[in-house]
Amino acid sequence: MTRPRVGGAWAGILDAVELVEDELTDALADIIAALFTPDVAVRSKALDDQPDYGVAISLSLYTDNAATGLRRYGVQFRTRGGQDARDVDDMAEAIHQALHGSSRIPAGNSVIAHCWRVSTVSLGRDDSRRWQRSDNYLIDVSTNGSEWIET
Amino acid sequence: MTGRSSVKWSSHTAVVAERARQGAHRGMDEATKQLLEMSNDLVPVDTGALRDSGVASVQAELTVVHGQVAYGTTQYTDIEAIEQHERLDFGHAVGQAKFLEQPFFANADTLRDTMAKGIAEAFGGAE
Numbered sequence: 001m002t003r004p005r006v007g008g009a010w011a012g013i014l015d016a017v018e019l020v021e022d023e024l025t026d027a028l029a030d031i032i033a034a035l036f037t038p039d040v041a042v043r044s045k046a047l048d049d050q051p052d053y054g055v056a057i058s059l060s061l062y063t064d065n066a067a068t069g070l071r072r073y074g075v076q077f078r079t080r081g082g083q084d085a086r087d088v089d090d091m092a093e094a095i096h097q098a099l100h101g102s103s104r105i106p107a108g109n110s111v112i113a114h115c116w117r118v119s120t121v122s123l124g125r126d127d128s129r130r131w132q133r134s135d136n137y138l139i140d141v142s143t144n145g146s147e148w149i150e151t
Numbered sequence: 152m153t154g155r156s157s158v159k160w161s162s163h164t165a166v167v168a169e170r171a172r173q174g175a176h177r178g179m180d181e182a183t184k185q186l187l188e189m190s191n192d193l194v195p196v197d198t199g200a201l202r203d204s205g206v207a208s209v210q211a212e213l214t215v216v217h218g219q220v221a222y223g224t225t226q227y228t229d230i231e232a233i234e235q236h237e238r239l240d241f242g243h244a245v246g247q248a249k250f251l252e253q254p255f256f257a258n259a260d261t262l263r264d265t266m267a268k269g270i271a272e273a274f275g276g277a278e
Contacts, residue, residue, distance in 0.1 A: 062253060062256040062257045063256070063257055074249065076237070078239075121237060
């Protein structure tokens with residue numbers, strides 16, 4: 001799918017921001033997808049109605065330090081399971097085990113220096129009686145920091 | 152030990168502790184109001200009930216001061232507040248999701264400074 005691009009003098013800057021966020025989402029999606037069987041959809045921002053089981057990953061930029069190249073993002077993992085609430089709780093727990101307290105995660109040209117969960121809340125059932133919940137993490141990202149990776 | 156030329160002072164720790172507690176309370180009060188104001192600029196508005204349900208509060212214990220900013224404090228907004236805050240896929244004519252979390256984390260340094268200022272002023276400081 002071809003996405004619209006911004007033209008003019010801002011094009012390069014906005015493309016760079018988008019590229020970083022795409023790479024972060026891709027890196028996190030790879031980690032999440034590896035936790036589950038292929039019938040669990042891992043998507044950016046929103047889930048389709050099917051399959052029932054899925055994880056939507058959304059990034060929100062909170063701080064951006066131009067001098068250091070460090071950014072702090074909020075990352076929401078919105079999980080949806082079946083009609084047994086324990087399914088979605090198990091999914092969220094697996095994500096927590098994989099990410100909470102993790103560090104130095106390569107993400108394209110950036111590095112997720114630290115990742116930790118800050119909140120979690122049940123979103124109840126959707127119209128198809130599938131349980132949902134939201135787990136929110138903070139990630140500190142070095143956008144120019146390949147040196148953060150241990151060699 | 153005292154000599155011929157000496158300076159002696161006494162620090163009344165109970166007074167110091169009480170001033171610190173009062174300053175922390177005042178600083179927290181200011182910071183929570185500040186955060187509520189920031190959040191009200193971002194909260195989705197349809198009828199205005201969700202925005203109007205926003206409350207900043209401070210609760211002091213003996214050695215800890217707790218601050219809280221909350222939405223959904225009324226019967227008709229309690230479920231709505233969670234959903235509107237967490238559903239990033241909703242479209243809003245006015246406002247956005249993460250209307251509380253975003254200003255809290257984006258302005259953490261400012262809020263911390265406000266709390267520190269409350270304590271400093273309790274001891275007569277200018278900061």
